[in-house]
Amino acid sequence: MGTRVVALTAGAFAERVAIGAGALAEVPASLEMAKAAALPVAGVAALRSLRAAGLGPGRRVLVTGASGGVGRYAVQLAARAGARVIASVGSAARAEGLAEAGADEVLIGLEGLREPVDIVIDSVGGPQLVAAWGLLAPGGQVQSVGWTSGEPAVFPPYATVGPAKSLSSFVIEGEVGADLAVLAELAAEGALTVDTGWQGPWTRFDEAAEALRGRRVRGKAVLEVASR
Secondary structure, three states, X not given: OOOOEEEOOOOOOOOOOOOOHHHEXXXXXXXXXXXXXXXXXXXXXXXXXXXXXXXXXXXEEEEOOOOOHHHHXXXXXXXXXXXXXXXXXXXXHHHOOHHHHOOOEEEEOOXXXXXXXXXXXXXXXXXXXXXXXXXXXXXXXXXXXXXOOOOOOOOOOOOOOOOOOEEEEOOOOXXXXXXXXXXXXXXXXXXXXXXXXXXXXXXHHHHHHHHHHOOOOOOEEEEEOOOO
16 A cells, blocks of 8 residues: 555546655555545635735634634634634534634624634635724735635725725645645544544445535545445
């Protein structure tokens, strides 16, 4: 049996795929493969977007869509870095486990949030992105990592005039092996919880897809490929 690895690559549904060494990381012996498989893409997106936004101790970090894959990782990684984390979700049912993951506050939407924030990791888009922009402190940054709302973001006149702050688009580029190694080690140590809300054989792909589209999965869905 060869070395166990986790990778981020195109064509991952194929039975076999050639992957460059820079796109993969070794999986620690104590980490289940199903957990390792749930680290990319969401884990890398959370890690890199927080890094790009200038994460550090004492910073106020707002994570929208915090119950999703990227959101749950972002909450944990920001809390681990010593930030004050505000997790925003769409309903009370979606808030389960976020306080335990490190969120200092858990909000439905942005209701009740009055103090400025330094960093926003946004995966909702639409009107909530506009509202989050208005909550940014001078020098703050929004990292736009998704757009689950499917709604347009309409900024009112002069919303972008004033003290300097920024809105950055996000995409995973370049080799991710080093970041996957960091995430895998954190998960193996128990410092990063990997939520797999659905797990089953790849032949039940339609069931997994329907659960994801219906927002009934907490965290990630994992498909198992039977060994020959």
